[in-house]
Amino acid sequence: MLEIKNLHVKLEEEDKQILKGVTLSIGAGEVHAIMGPNGSGKSTLSYVLSGRDGYTVTDGSATLDGADLLVMEPEVRAAQGLFLAFQYPVEIPGVGNMTFLRTALNAQRKTRGEPEISAGDFLKLVREKAKGLKIDADMLKRPVNVGFSGGEKKRNEILQMAMLEPKMCILDETDSGLDVDAMKLVSEGVNALRSAGRSFLVITHYQRLLDHIKPDVVHIMAAGRIIKTGGPELALEVENNGYADLLAEVL
Amino acid sequence: MANIELDLPQLDVRDGVDRETIETVAAMGAYKYGWATDIEMDYAPKGLSEDIVRLISAKNGEPDWLLDWRLSAYRRWLGMEEPHWAMLTYPKIDYQDQYYYATPRSMAVKPKSLDEVDPKLLATYKKLGIPLKEQALLAGVEAPEGERRVAVDAVFDSVSVGTTFKAELAKAGVIFCSISEAVKEHPELVRKYLGSVVPPTDNFFATLNSAVFSDGSFVYIPPGTRCPMELSTYFRINAENTGQFERTLIICDRGAYVSYLEGCTAPKRDTHQLHAAVVELVILEDAEVKYSTVQNWYPGDEEGRGGIYNFVTKRADCREARAKVMWTQVETGSAITWKYPSCILRGDDSQGEFYSIAIANNAQQADTGTKMIHLGKRTKSRIVSKGISAGRAQNTYRGLVSMHPKATDSRNYTQCDSLLIGDQCGAHTVPYIEVKNTSSRVEHEATTSKVDEDQLFYCRSRGMSEEEAVALVVNGFCREVLQALPMEFAMEAQSLVAISLEGSVG
Numbered sequence: 001m002l003e004i005k006n007l008h009v010k011l012e013e014e015d016k017q018i019l020k021g022v023t024l025s026i027g028a029g030e031v032h033a034i035m036g037p038n039g040s041g042k043s044t045l046s047y048v049l050s051g052r053d054g055y056t057v058t059d060g061s062a063t064l065d066g067a068d069l070l071v072m073e074p075e076v077r078a079a080q081g082l083f084l085a086f087q088y089p090v091e092i093p094g095v096g097n098m099t100f101l102r103t104a105l106n107a108q109r110k111t112r113g114e115p116e117i118s119a120g121d122f123l124k125l126v127r128e129k130a131k132g133l134k135i136d137a138d139m140l141k142r143p144v145n146v147g148f149s150g151g152e153k154k155r156n157e158i159l160q161m162a163m164l165e166p167k168m169c170i171l172d173e174t175d176s177g178l179d180v181d182a183m184k185l186v187s188e189g190v191n192a193l194r195s196a197g198r199s200f201l202v203i204t205h206y207q208r209l210l211d212h213i214k215p216d217v218v219h220i221m222a223a224g225r226i227i228k229t230g231g232p233e234l235a236l237e238v239e240n241n242g243y244a245d246l247l248a249e250v251l
Numbered sequence: 252m253a254n255i256e257l258d259l260p261q262l263d264v265r266d267g268v269d270r271e272t273i274e275t276v277a278a279m280g281a282y283k284y285g286w287a288t289d290i291e292m293d294y295a296p297k298g299l300s301e302d303i304v305r306l307i308s309a310k311n312g313e314p315d316w317l318l319d320w321r322l323s324a325y326r327r328w329l330g331m332e333e334p335h336w337a338m339l340t341y342p343k344i345d346y347q348d349q350y351y352y353a354t355p356r357s358m359a360v361k362p363k364s365l366d367e368v369d370p371k372l373l374a375t376y377k378k379l380g381i382p383l384k385e386q387a388l389l390a391g392v393e394a395p396e397g398e399r400r401v402a403v404d405a406v407f408d409s410v411s412v413g414t415t416f417k418a419e420l421a422k423a424g425v426i427f428c429s430i431s432e433a434v435k436e437h438p439e440l441v442r443k444y445l446g447s448v449v450p451p452t453d454n455f456f457a458t459l460n461s462a463v464f465s466d467g468s469f470v471y472i473p474p475g476t477r478c479p480m481e482l483s484t485y486f487r488i489n490a491e492n493t494g495q496f497e498r499t500l501i502i503c504d505r506g507a508y509v510s511y512l513e514g515c516t517a518p519k520r521d522t523h524q525l526h527a528a529v530v531e532l533v534i535l536e537d538a539e540v541k542y543s544t545v546q547n548w549y550p551g552d553e554e555g556r557g558g559i560y561n562f563v564t565k566r567a568d569c570r571e572a573r574a575k576v577m578w579t580q581v582e583t584g585s586a587i588t589w590k591y592p593s594c595i596l597r598g599d600d601s602q603g604e605f606y607s608i609a610i611a612n613n614a615q616q617a618d619t620g621t622k623m624i625h626l627g628k629r630t631k632s633r634i635v636s637k638g639i640s641a642g643r644a645q646n647t648y649r650g651l652v653s654m655h656p657k658a659t660d661s662r663n664y665t666q667c668d669s670l671l672i673g674d675q676c677g678a679h680t681v682p683y684i685e686v687k688n689t690s691s692r693v694e695h696e697a698t699t700s701k702v703d704e705d706q707l708f709y710c711r712s713r714g715m716s717e718e719e720a721v722a723l724v725v726n727g728f729c730r731e732v733l734q735a736l737p738m739e740f741a742m743e744a745q746s747l748v749a750i751s752l753e754g755s756v757g
C-alpha cells in the first residue's frame with residue numbers, strides 16, 4: 001500500500017534536514033504505529049506524505065499502490081485515498097462543517113470521475129457517521145473546528161475520515177488531549193473503519209491508544225530516522241522504559 | 252467633535268508561500284456573461300449636449316417639468332469637476348466620446364406586453380438566467396418552497412424591455428414599472444419624490460445622471476403593505492461605447508415592506524464603458540426596505556483592458572420615525588467601482604444597515620463603503636464590510652459615520668475586514684467619524700489578513716482543488732454578509748465569489 005524508501009527531507013526556507021532516510025512499508029489492511037520523542041520528525045513525515053508546502057525532498061521516494069505520491073498535488077493524493085488526521089486541525093471561520101464535508105467529498109468524487117453525492121444521500125451518510133462519534137447536529141452546523149474543544153476537533157477529524165473512506169489513513173497524535181471517553185470514541189471510530197483494504201499509520205506517544213487500536217508493527221522514530229521496528233511489545237517497552245535505552249542502543 | 256482619518260498600513264506579506272496558489276488559480280478566465288447580443292440598435296448621436304438631453308426626454312415622452320429638470324442639471328454639470336478624492340486611477344473619461352442613448356430598434360414602439368417583446372431580447376435574458384415569464388400558478392396552490400417568485404424589470408442598454416407580475420402586484424396596490432412609465436402613469440409620485448433623496452445638484456455623477464438618465468425602475472409600496480413578492484431589476488449593458496444611466500426610485504410608504512434585488516452584467520469589450528446610476532429610497536414611518544445588489548459588470552481583463560467604470564450614487568432617506576433600511580451589496584465586477592450606498596437616519600429610532608462584499612481581482616479597483624448620517628434621536632446603524640483583494644487590485648473601504656447634535660443616544664457599529672490574496676494587491680480602510688453630541692457611541696473594528704496557507708492546505712488535503720479551497724475560505728470570510736442576502740441571491744453570490752477569484756492574481 002504505502003512504500004517509503006530512504007526519504008530525506010529538508011525545510012524549503014532554511015538548510016535544516018528533518019528526515020534523514022526514512023524507510024517504511026505498510027501492506028494492505030495493516031496497522032503500523034510510529035512512536036518517538038518530540039521533534040523527531042513524525043509530523044513532518046505525515047505532512048510530506050500529504051503534500052504540504054515548505055519541505056524539499058532531497059532523496060528517496062514515497063508511493064501509494066505503486067504511484068509516486070511526491071509528484072501529486074495534495075488534492076490528488078486525497079482522491080487517491082490518502083488521508084491525514086491532523087495533529088492540530090485547522091479552523092475555518094464561516095464555513096459550516098457540513099458544507100466543508102460535502103465540498104470535500106464531492107471534490108474527491110469529481111477528481112475520480114464519479115458523480116456528486118445527492119443532498120439526501122449525503123445527509124443520511126453524515127448523520128450515520130456522526131452518531132457513532134457522538135457528534136451532534138449543532139457541531140455539524142458550526143464552522144469547521146472553530147470553538148471546538150481539543151477532543152471535538154479530533155473526533156471531527158475521524159468523522160472526515162469516515163466520510164471520505166480513504167485507503168491509507170495517517171493519524172498524527174489523534175489521541176493527544178483526549179480524555180478516556182473521547183479516546184474510546186475515537187478508537188472505536190477507527191476500528192470500525194479497519195478492513196482488509198485499508199491501512200493505518202498511527203503516530204502516538206502513548207501505549208494507551210494502541211490498547212484500543214492494535215498495531216501489527218511498531219516503529220520508533222528519532223532524529224529523522226526509524227531507529228527500531230518491532231511488534232506491539234515494542235510499544236510496551238517504550239511505555240515502561242521511555243526512549244532513553246533505545247536511543248542509547250543506536251548511538 | 253472627533254474627525255478621524257486613517258489609512259491602515261498595508262500588510263507586509265511573506266512572499267513565496269502562496270505564489271503557487273496564486274499562479275494555479277490564475278490559469279483560468281472567468282467572466283461568464285461576456286457575450287453580446289447581436290441586435291439592431293438605434294443610437295442617439297455620439298456625445299453630450301442640450302440636444303441629446305432633449306432627445307432623451309422626447310424619446311420618453313416626458314412632460315416639460317422633467318425636461319426642465321434635466322436641462323438645469325445638465326447646465327449645472329457643465330460647470331462641475333469630476334471628483335478625484337477616491338483611491339482610483341484611470342485615464343481621463345471623454346464624455347463626448349460615447350453614446351448616451353441606445354435602444355433596440357424593436358423597442359421603438361413599446362411592446363404592450365412581454366409576449367410582444369423581440370424574441371432576441373427574451374433569449375438574452377433567458378441566457379442570463381433571468382426569468383421573464385410569469386410562471387402561472389394554479390389557483391390555491393402555493394409556490395413550492397425555494398421557488399419564491401421574483402418580479403423582474405429588465406433594462407437593456409437605455410430602455411426597460413418589460414416588467415413581470417405587474418398586474419398581480421397592482422392587486423396589492425404595489426406599483427412596479429419602469430421609471431419612464433411611472434413618469435406617464437404616476438406623475439404626482441415621481442414629481443414629489445424624484446431628486447428628493449439625491450438632488451440633481453448632489454455630485455458630478457449624480458448630476459450627469461439627472462440630465463441623461465434614460466430608464467430604470469420605479470416602485471411604490473402603499474401604506475401597511477408587505478410587498479407580496481421580491482422585486483428586482485436586471486441591468487444589461489449590450490451596446491458598445493454606450494453609457495448606461497439608470498435611475499431607480501423606491502417609495503416605501505408608512506408601515507410597508509419590500510425586498511428589492513438588483514443584478515447587472517455586460518459583454519466583454521476592450522474599451523471602458525461608463526455606468527452612472529442613481530438610486531433613491533424614500534422610507535416613511537415604520538416602513539422597511541431591503542435593497543440587495545449583486546454587481547457583476549464586466550471587470551476587464553487581466554491587464555486592465557476594458558471593463559465598466561461604475562460611478563453610482565445610492566442613498567436611502569429614513570424620513571420618518573422607525574424607518575429601516577438594509578443595503579447589502581456583493582461587488583465583484585467593474586474595472587472601477589465608486590459607490591457608497593448611504594443612509595440618512597432622519598426619523599427618530601430609524602435604523603440603517605450596510606453589508607458589503609467587495610472583491611477586486613487582477614487590475615480592478617474598488618473604492619466603496621457607506622455613509623451613515625444620524626440626524627434623529629436613538630438612531631442605529633451597523634456596517635459590515637468584507638473586502639477581498641487579489642492580483643494587482645486595490646480595494647478601499649471608505650465610510651463616514653456622522654452623529655449630529657440632535658441625534659442623541661445613537662449608536663453605530665462598524666466591522667471592516669480585509670483579506671489579501673497574494674502580495675501585489677492592496678487593502679485600505681478609510682473611516683471618517685464625526686460625533687457632535689455626547690450621548691452617542693461609535694465603535695469601529697478593522698482587520699487585515701492574508702488568506703491562510705494552513706487553511707488552504709487543510710482543504711486540499713481533503714480533496715479540494717486550490718480554487719475550491721480559496722473559494723471556500725473566502726466564502727467563509729464573507730459569511731455574515733452572504734447571510735444578509737435573500738436565499739437565492741446568496742447562492743448566486745457564493746458561486747460568484749468563487750468565479751471572481753478564478754483567474755485570481757498573476
Ligand SMILES: Nc1ncnc2c1ncn2[C@@H]1O[C@H](COP(=O)(O)OP(=O)(O)O)[C@@H](O)[C@H]1O
Nearest residue numbers: 011018036037038039040041042043044045054
Ligand atoms: N516549518 C518549520 N520551521 C522550522 N522548523 C521546523 C518546521 N517544521 C518542522 N520543524 C522542525 O523539525 C523537527 C521535527 O518536527 P516535527 O515533525 O513536528 O516533529 P514531531 O512531530 O516528531 O514532534 C523539529 O525540530 C521542528 O522544530
Ligand SMILES: [Mg+2]
Nearest residue numbers: 042043087173
Ligand atoms: Mg508532531
